[in-house]
Amino acid sequence: MLAQQRQSAILELIRQRGGVRVGQLVSRFGVSDMTIRRDLEALAERGLVDKVHGGATLAGPGSADEPGFAAKSVRQQAEKRAIAERAVRLVEPGMAIALSAGTTTAALAARLADVPGLTVVTNSIPVADVLYQNPRPDQTVVLTGGIRTPSDALTGPVAEATIATLNIDLLFLGVHGMSPRAGFTTPNLLEAAVNKRLIGAARRLVVLADHTKWETTGIATMAPLERADVLVTDAGLPPDPRRQIGEQVGELIVVQT
Known part of the structure; x- marks a missing residue:
């Protein structure tokens, strides 16, 4: 050849x-x-x-390239639905949980109407809108406020100050990319700062990331792989990355689509 x-x-x-x-x-x-x-x-x-x-x-886009929420929402839809359906099983009635910005966390938000007594903290306008469209009388939603980014996340000092006062049982974090070297990353520096605050406020961290996020790198690292208590991904992730991730995160959950 x-x-x-x-x-x-x-x-x-x-x-x-x-x-x-x-x-x-x-x-x-x-x-x-x-x-x-x-x-x-x-x-x-x-x-x-x-x-x-x-x-x-x-070859992927540059590490500071940030697609908008609408553009990301049409990608890997089946995978994101499967990840969300598995992730909601980690939520227990009466919890205080947080959902970061992201299309996979928005898919999860649509399934929270089945869980009673939740307090849901989010810096995502689409997540808050999903919760508004699927209301429960016993559910409390806390929207942080802040400066809007291309991915419809709320960031900046207002968002960070709100999160700094909270104690969260479970954080569901959406990511732009993940790799052994860079950890969990985002292309937006302001969003990284808010997500670090969310990670610091949470007792447990659950990362939601479909297989296309592997070896994609954003400019800002939010946490190393070993910081995640649970990572939920889909079966499109090849065996070798599964092994690498499984050696570092607390628990790796792989869902079928």
Whole structure:
């Protein structure tokens, strides 16, 4: 196989899986480790892949690129629904919980109408709207206030001051990306500051992240992987990332879609 043909085949594999490891490619194509590394370097120079430790992932947007809520809401809808349906089982009646901004946390909000006696804290306008559309007389909703971001999160000193006074049983955190090196990340610095406040106020942290968030990196780290008590993701996450995450988080829950 010519180098150009092999590189095209490698790129197609990365597009299908989201990422590959050097060892996998060596076994598949029957060439040396050095040859595969040169192939990945050539693809990276063309801007088609991002080299990571031990392999490569599909090239993504810049670490400060922030899609709006509407744009994100149409991505991985089945995965987000499945994650939300599993996550709501972690909520017990009478809890004080928090939901960060995000499309997966908004999917979870729609399922909270089945849980009695909740107090729900959020800095997300869409999450608050979902709770407003699905009211319970015994449910209290606390919207932090603050400065609105492209993802419809409320941030800044007003939001941070509100959260600083609270004690939360369970935080459901949506993330832009996750990786062993950078941890859980976001492309918005103001949103990162608020989410750090939420993490600090919560007794337990549950991260909701579909498989596409793996090896995606935003500019700001909110917490290392080991800070999560639970991570709920979908079966699209390959075995090797599952192993890496499982070694660091308290509990890894993988849902089928």
